[in-house]
Amino acid sequence: MARVRIPDNVAAVVMFRHRRTCCICNIPDRTVQIHHIDEDPSNNAIENLAVLCLECHNFTQISGGFGRKLGAAEVTLSRDDWVARVARAKEQADKLIVARMAGLPPEPVAGSGCSSSDNLRLIGHFEKGGFGSSGVEVKRPACGAASGGLR
Numbered sequence: 001m002a003r004v005r006i007p008d009n010v011a012a013v014v015m016f017r018h019r020r021t022c023c024i025c026n027i028p029d030r031t032v033q034i035h036h037i038d039e040d041p042s043n044n045a046i047e048n049l050a051v052l053c054l055e056c057h058n059f060t061q062i063s064g065g066f067g068r069k070l071g072a073a074e075v076t077l078s079r080d081d082w083v084a085r086v087a088r089a090k091e092q093a094d095k096l097i098v099a100r101m102a103g104l105p106p107e108p109v110a111g112s113g114c115s116s117s118d119n120l121r122l123i124g125h126f127e128k129g130g131f132g133s134s135g136v137e138v139k140r141p142a143c144g145a146a147s148g149g150l151r
């Protein structure tokens with residue numbers, strides 16, 4: 001189908017939501033373009049558009065060979081995930097700015113799964129003689145790193 005120029009206001013929204021960053025590799029400052037997920041260049045509906053860098057865009061064009069083509073479903077999943085992450089990052093940044101203006105210490109980043117207060121709580125449990133009174137050792141993996149110290 002004939003390519004229809006993506007309206008400027010639509011392109012602006014798409015670029016803004018992606019922070020002008022490829023939703024597949026998330027590498028900043030790459031040259032990006034707006035990809036039509038269903039490969040119909042006349043379908044400029046926002047849900048059909050995703051920001052891809054030129055390299056990742058190439059993976060949507062593969063036909064045959066050994067490389068696995070980057071298909072519509074995968075692009076959509078990556079797009080939705082990336083757009084949500086960008087939105088969350090903006091929210092976090094807003095909170096930091098508000099906290100700074102109010103003179104408050106910054107809150108730990110939510111969802112990092114490994115806050116220092118968690119570790120302190122863990123240490124407290126061990127100092128009191130382990131978890132609970134049953135004597136059963138509760139194994140809890142240390143955050144990401146080598147967990148040898150807890151075994």
Ligand SMILES: [Zn+2]
Nearest residue numbers: 022025053056
């Ligand atoms: Zn990319």
